Amino acid sequence: MAYDSNNIFAKILRGEIPCKKVYEDDFALAFHDIQPQAPVHVLVIPKGPYVSLDDFSLEAQPAEIGGFFAAVGETARVLGVVEGGYRILANVGRDANQEVAHFHVHIFAGRPLGPMIKKS
């Protein structure tokens, strides 16, 4: 799938749509999810134009990949959720219900998060 630069996260990166920013560096922007599914629900997105983790892992430079995942860990530290624990999740494609076609990692925290995946 080709990257569509009109997706909502691309607009957030360009500053055309506001976000509640948590953390930003050269590689990533982290902001609160608009429909939180846990007391802490934050999205971390790379600055480059990647549709999904599949696209990112195929096309991004090693420095971008390393920088991005370092930013995910730093975002969790900024949020203060390391001691209590947290979960990261990335939906890729149809069966995972990926809604926004700009690669993003969800960070969930703030309560016991239950089973890793729905059973059916």
Ligand code: AMP
């Ligand atoms: P996914 O299903 O993994 O693609 O998740 C997309 C996430 O983006 C959902 O949790 C939405 O609530 C969230 N979302 C959509 N639009 C916005 C927005 N403008 N600001 C913050 N989060 C958003």
